[in-house]
Amino acid sequence: METALGRSYEEFLDYYEVDLRYIQGPRYIGPALNEGADIWGVRRNAVVAGSEDKAESYSDTLTPPLGDAESPEDVEKYAHWPDPDMFNYSTIENQCDAILQNNRLVVFMGDRLNRVAQLKPAMYLRGTENIFLDLAFRPEIAGAIFRKIRTFYLPYLDRILHAAKGKIDIVLTGDDFGAQNSLLVSAPMWREFLKSGFAEYISVIKNHTAIAMHHTCGSVVAIIPDMIECGLDILQSIQPEAAEMSLAGLRKTFGRNLSFHGGISIQKTMPYGSAEDIRNEVRRIASLIKPHGGYIFCTSHNIQADTPVGNIVTLMEAYREYGQY
Template sequence: MTSKERVRAAFEHKTPDRVPATMQAVETAWDKMKEYFRVETQDEVMDILEIDTRIMDIPPYIGNKKPDYVNANGEVVHTHPFGQRYVEKWNGVEYNNHTIWRPMQHVETMEDFLAFHDWPDPDDFDYEAVKRFCDKHKDKAIRIGWPGPYQVFLEMYPAEQFYMLMADEPDLVKAMLNRYSDFYMELYERMFEAGDGAIDLIRPCDDYGTQISLLFSPQMWDEYFAENTKKLVQLAHKYGCYYLQHSCGAVRPIIPNLIDCGADGLEPIQKVKGMEVDSLKRDFGDQICFQGGVDTQRLLPFGTPEEVRRETEYIIETMNVNGGYILGPSQDFEGDVPVENIIALYDARKKFM
């Protein structure tokens, strides 16, 4: 099987020749892997580890870039293409982006919303880059996607205000989410058109859970997010693409909701209560494909390679029954994960080949 065939088999709940694998990592982790393997590029690292996917979240931005400036704290302030302003802060290992201003933070009424016009523009992205990316990775499973019905929107609008308005002004929240959906639906359709049938997966990014519970009840999830999720699923299926829902956290209660919306997969399967791989596979494994599950919070940064290998083997044994599983970590690899543990995760496949 090619990587493309292998990943598609997993989503079709067919047994592939080996468990397919994906990976994402922060820059610090990529740098460590490139140094360890003595290579220059991320693609070379993924070739060594036999990774089946290649990922373009959204196309490169080619619109007008707002100039950086220095704020009163002496920090360089950058402006994202979606409008939010952010600074980079050192956490002891790497720089993280911290949003300090959101373009819609003043919106409190329907009148404020109707007067707001600074939405991201689908014209400001390079769709030829999508074609080049697909042509470069013809035998790999191509995954796109970042904006989804919820999470990325909270870079444009403050979370606390958003949650208050969900209770106080539901029509306003729905209007904002629907207008935001107009943007990413157009963005993704243009990506699918540019990919010309080569794109296999779309993964919208929406963290609906904390480490102990959902952020919303399943009924509230349906009220605010189901409609636009269904639209995205339908768009993906229109282009022969699978819909992979991203959500960290304890999201088990909305897995039936996602299935009802037509979602084909769920990732990254964080190691929290309710997301145990055996019960997920037992209760939902014939309806949805799972990805991830190898713990990045404790096991991967602090465990031994042998401990990582044993846990990964257990997850593969449990999840990769009649397909329905893609191997990967429970979040992106962070800079605190030893390269030896990353190797152990992917080497665990060899027991099943």
């Protein structure tokens, strides 16, 4: 994409005055990882998706390492639980300073496969089908996995924020709670197994005076009141095709207590829309937002490899034209 745009990614962001910049976070210094494995001991296979430069890819989990666990004791005995001491936090303040000197906002989110979460790492470790079956039929195993995940992420997040010395503006946690038509787990089950951990993460963020933003795909309207109760400030990424997730509807119902990030469709508008379709969508969202604010302009998820580069440029030009007020 950089070749087609004639600018580096960073130059592109600066040209369109994009405000948010992301720090890498702490550097892993723990024991050598097995080939293809992450800090959780999860092995993946890279899959390239539809781009000539092979820059667009995703990773498939191979064999979930806790797939055969039969008890909480098996979960506890797992040899690859990460520890916050496996990371070097000494460069975080400098990472923040490099962004702040350019008058941008500092965001910490980790990478896509190590983002402060509960359900997603459990899916990787246990297997997606298994963790859902655990929630229904083996809750003691699900609970044990979630506890071990939180045991890592809570002090890890606290140490990152402490090292930043108040210079991180926003922390983006990321856990997919929704599918296209409904929650992945029922609202009562989410409250039983995941709400307290969600609140604990936000409490750590707020203790360091940062803003809490959470990414989830899909339809999550049933638990948005719970997220607000836990202290969430910004919900990302607002997929308009998901049930009851239109930006207009969410703002009307929750806009007094919650801000939003996203909402421009990567399923329809960005890959298949004309330049005029894109301009009209940006104009519509700008007119919706301008009376009260509380919105960060963005697409509904990562722009995919089948999106014409010209549509990305049109999006940003329309943002510059209609997004100022």
